[in-house]
Amino acid sequence: MGSRSKATVLLEDPSELVVLDNPALPDTGRVVLIGQANVGKSVVFSRLTSRYVTISNFPGTTVEIFHGRVNLDGETVEIIDTPGINSTYASTEDERAALRVLQEDSPELIVQVADAKNMRRTLRLTAQLAQFGIPMVLTLNMMDECERKGIYVDADILSKKLGIPVVQTVATTGAGLDGLKKVLRSRQRCSLNGHEPFQWVEDALASAQRSTPGETQKLETRTKWFTFLALFGSLLHLENYFGAWLGLPTLATSFQTFFETQDFPEILTESLTVILAYLLPVLVPVLWAVGKDHGFNERFGVWARQVLPGTLILVVTMSLVFQLVGVLGAQTLVGILEEGIFSGYVTPFLQDILPSGFLNDLVVGQYGVVSMGIAYAVAIVLPVVSTFFIAFSFLEDSGYLPRLSILSDRLLRAMGLHGKALLPMVLGLGCVTMATMTTRILRSKKERFVATFLLALGVPCSAQLGVILGITSGISLKALLIVFGTVASQLVFVGFVLSKLYPGQRSSFVLEVPPIRYPDWKNIFRKTYWRVVWFLKEALPLFAIGALALFVLDKLQLLGKITSASEPVITGLLGLPKEAAAVFLVGFLRRDYGAAGLFDLSRQGQLDSIQIVVGLVVLTLFVPCIANSLVIVKEQGLWKALGMIAFVFVYAVCVGGVLNWLLHTFGIVL
Amino acid sequence: MERDSSTDVDPLTKLNPRERARIVRIEGHEATELAGYGLYAGIEIQVKQRFPSYIVQTDEAELALEPAVARKIFVLRL
Numbered sequence: 022m023g024s025r026s027k028a029t030v031l032l033e034d035p036s037e038l039v040v041l042d043n044p045a046l047p048d049t050g051r052v053v054l055i056g057q058a059n060v061g062k063s064v065v066f067s068r069l070t071s072r073y074v075t076i077s078n079f080p081g082t083t084v085e086i087f088h089g090r091v092n093l094d095g096e097t098v099e100i101i102d103t104p105g106i107n108s109t110y111a112s113t114e115d116e117r118a119a120l121r122v123l124q125e126d127s128p129e130l131i132v133q134v135a136d137a138k139n140m141r142r143t144l145r146l147t148a149q150l151a152q153f154g155i156p157m158v159l160t161l162n163m164m165d166e167c168e169r170k171g172i173y174v175d176a177d178i179l180s181k182k183l184g185i186p187v188v189q190t191v192a193t194t195g196a197g198l199d200g201l202k203k204v205l206r207s208r209q210r211c212s213l214n215g216h217e218p219f220q221w222v223e224d225a226l227a228s229a230q231r232s233t234p235g236e237t238q239k240l241e242t243r244t245k246w247f248t249f250l251a252l253f254g255s256l257l258h259l260e261n262y263f264g265a266w267l268g269l270p271t272l273a274t275s276f277q278t279f280f281e282t283q284d285f286p287e288i289l290t291e292s293l294t295v296i297l298a299y300l301l302p303v304l305v306p307v308l309w310a311v312g313k314d315h316g317f318n319e320r321f322g323v324w325a326r327q328v329l330p331g332t333l334i335l336v337v338t339m340s341l342v343f344q345l346v347g348v349l350g351a352q353t354l355v356g357i358l359e360e361g362i363f364s365g366y367v368t369p370f371l372q373d374i375l376p377s378g379f380l381n382d383l384v385v386g387q388y389g390v391v392s393m394g395i396a397y398a399v400a401i402v403l404p405v406v407s408t409f410f411i412a413f414s415f416l417e418d419s420g421y422l423p424r425l426s427i428l429s430d431r432l433l434r435a436m437g438l439h440g441k442a443l444l445p446m447v448l449g450l451g452c453v454t455m456a457t458m459t460t461r462i463l464r465s466k467k468e469r470f471v472a473t474f475l476l477a478l479g480v481p482c483s484a485q486l487g488v489i490l491g492i493t494s495g496i497s498l499k500a501l502l503i504v505f506g507t508v509a510s511q512l513v514f515v516g517f518v519l520s521k522l523y524p525g526q527r528s529s530f531v532l533e534v535p536p537i538r539y540p541d542w543k544n545i546f547r548k549t550y551w552r553v554v555w556f557l558k559e560a561l562p563l564f565a566i567g568a569l570a571l572f573v574l575d576k577l578q579l580l581g582k583i584t585s586a587s588e589p590v591i592t593g594l595l596g597l598p599k600e601a602a603a604v605f606l607v608g609f610l611r612r613d614y615g616a617a618g619l620f621d622l623s624r625q626g627q628l629d630s631i632q633i634v635v636g637l638v639v640l641t642l643f644v645p646c647i648a649n650s651l652v653i654v655k656e657q658g659l660w661k662a663l664g665m666i667a668f669v670f671v672y673a674v675c676v677g678g679v680l681n682w683l684l685h686t687f688g689i690v691l
Numbered sequence: 692m693e694r695d696s697s698t699d700v701d702p703l704t705k706l707n708p709r710e711r712a713r714i715v716r717i718e719g720h721e722a723t724e725l726a727g728y729g730l731y732a733g734i735e736i737q738v739k740q741r742f743p744s745y746i747v748q749t750d751e752a753e754l755a756l757e758p759a760v761a762r763k764i765f766v767l768r769l
């Protein structure tokens with residue numbers, strides 16, 4: 022924060038904005054976009070900013086905070102996008118991350134982006150945000166949908182009542198965004214005409230001041246508001262909140278005592294209702310058009326959350342995703358990159374220019390850094406992952422995933438989770454490491470543990486999935502069903518057992534269901550781009566290191582020893598050729614690495630059908646990759662992580678052994 | 692006609708799809724979270740679906756709730 026000049030004087034009239042010291046340097050203002058989920062914040066953000074400067078993984082959370090810049094007549098303004106929030110009570114990880122931006126980045130302006138269809142909710146949040154005393158602008162987005170539904174909002178009256186600029190936009194078409202840019206330099210505070218609903222906050226503060234004067238003084242004014250507002254809904258996290266976040270442990274106890282004597286949610290609802298009663302008349306006339314629009318999207322949205330049509334839609338969606346990821350990604354693009362570019366040009370070229378011997382072996386040998394490491398990452402895994410992320414971002418933005426959560430809620434509840442856990446599970450099909458980080462959206466410890474465990478155990482990442490589909494399509498549908506059936510049944514079984522064994526409660530399932538919308542392609546490619554970049558940063562070094570490690574082990578003749586040492590398990594129990602040892606070895610590094618290795622083995626014709634099926638099952642259930650293991654340690658602690666990994670290892674081998682035995686004993690033809 | 696209002700208050704789970712009602716009170720610790728989604732006393736709602744999850748509409752927003760939560764929302768039929 023420090024380097025930025027703080028000389029901007031906040032005046033009522035934006036045209037009077039002056040910079041006091043060093044007029045030669047354009048001052049960079051900081052603007053934060055805040056709003057509920059799915060109101061179009063990301064689209065507004067990408068429309069406003071010409072390019073992305075950084076994407077920060079918020080410390081301690083995984084929530085992505087995007088930073089960008091917008092140029093206003095030669096003055097640069099930094100724009101920060103935040104995760105969607107429903108309230109300023111910091112009851113979820115997302116809310117905490119967004120509030121942290123307000124607290125720590127000291128923005129000069131809050132732009133509240135809102136869905137104009139839901140004015141009541143919008144204004145509740147406006148009233149809460151107003152308490153921070155930071156200048157505000159209200160953006161009523163989705164005006165096109167409002168119009169179609171016949172909802173009319175009078176922005177001028179609202180602006181007068183709130184005392185801040187109110188603009189109306191359709192982010193997807195860009196309508197109204199110039200108007201938004203114009204008011205970005207406004208510095209008007211939201212005044213609710215003398216309504217002071219948060220008197221009790223002052224009371225709480227006074228009470229805390231009496232008991233712990235020292236610690237209270239450490240809170241600067243804004244932090245005070247921030248803290249108190251954040252307290253609602255997080256009474257349970259109080260200690261964590263003050264102790265770990267602000268480093269003020271005794272204050273927690275002091276507030277706890279104060280809050281225990283009051284019925285806060287009640288007070289809160291009441292005070293907000295007062296404000297709403299004051300604001301709502303300005304929304305009149307809210308006209309309900311006679312024939313409400315029931316477009317195809319709306320009907321689709323209803324079908325997708327009902328049992329029968331929903332299941333049908335799921336099957337169709339899955340086969341479309343399969344066409345994109347399994348066929349276009351795993352077959353066409355891998356073919357072009359692997360056979361065409363790497364085996365065709367890159368490797369032969371390097372083999373020619375490098376002197377034969379050590380260097381040649383190191384770079385392009387059997388375990389070469391390029392011929393194995395980079396080629397696996399770029400030619401086999403990258404196409405699969407990229408196509409998966411496109412599909413995932415599309416589903417995410419279309420509003421389909423919450424409907425899938427509704428359909429799967431009951432099954433997930435049997436496993437100690439609920440519908441919301443579907444999101445990390447589906448994301449896990451892209452990259453389990455990324456998904457493990459998003460388990461933070463789950464509220465209770467138990468849910469996070471179970472979800473992390475299941476992700477580590479059996480959710481195949483997209484590269485594995487692509488490989489599974491790619492290989493089994495060469496055998497039979499039966500083989501594919503056996504692989505998936507075995508893995509899925511293990512997930513359900515282990516989840517069920519865990520939910521019984523792990524103490525604690527799961528949180529309740531409450532989920533907003535956004536309307537089905539046709540996604541914005543720009544937004545999809547932006548998300549896909551960042552996810553792929555993240556993936557490459559994460560994966561490329563490990564792929565190279567893996568090849569290097571195998572190369573060294575091979576040169577030291579240790580690889581052979583490891584292979585023969587693991588022979589009883591690999592050849593004996595699992596019935597695989599001993600070359601598979603190297604596959605599992607790199608599988609420790611990354612599961613998709615192992616999968617790529619298995620793909621390679623089977624393409625060389627070294628595996629029969631049963632071996633392929635057993636190999637795929639074991640590799641899917643096999644230990645989480647290093648990156649994922651590190652994340653598990655971070656999220657769950659060392660001991661739980663080690664326990665998890667040890668269990669998964671033994672379990673994977675046992676399931677593989679049993680499957681191998683079953684397939685042979687019953688002479689199943691694949 | 693005058694009716695004793697207390698007898699008409701039902702948990703949301705008693706409503707059939709398409710029925711409209713007004714929220715009278717919400718019990719349990721989910722009340723704050725639900726308020727953030729726009730569900731609190733005084734608000735008018737409509738039940739859209741009961742299975743696999745309850746779907747409740749307020750204004751233009753749809754909310755999915757598991758039965759255990761729906762049971763704690765008490766409403767007055769309209």
Ligand SMILES: Nc1nc2c(ncn2[C@@H]2O[C@H](COP(=O)(O)OP(=O)(O)O)[C@@H](O)[C@H]2O)c(=O)[nH]1
Binds near residue numbers: 193194
């Ligand atoms: N019809 C319409 N759709 C919009 C508008 N703004 C955003 N969307 C869509 O709403 C969905 C959610 O937008 P997004 O920016 O991801 O929401 P966020 O969660 O607030 O960041 C996307 O599918 C957008 O394409 C708008 O003004 N009109």
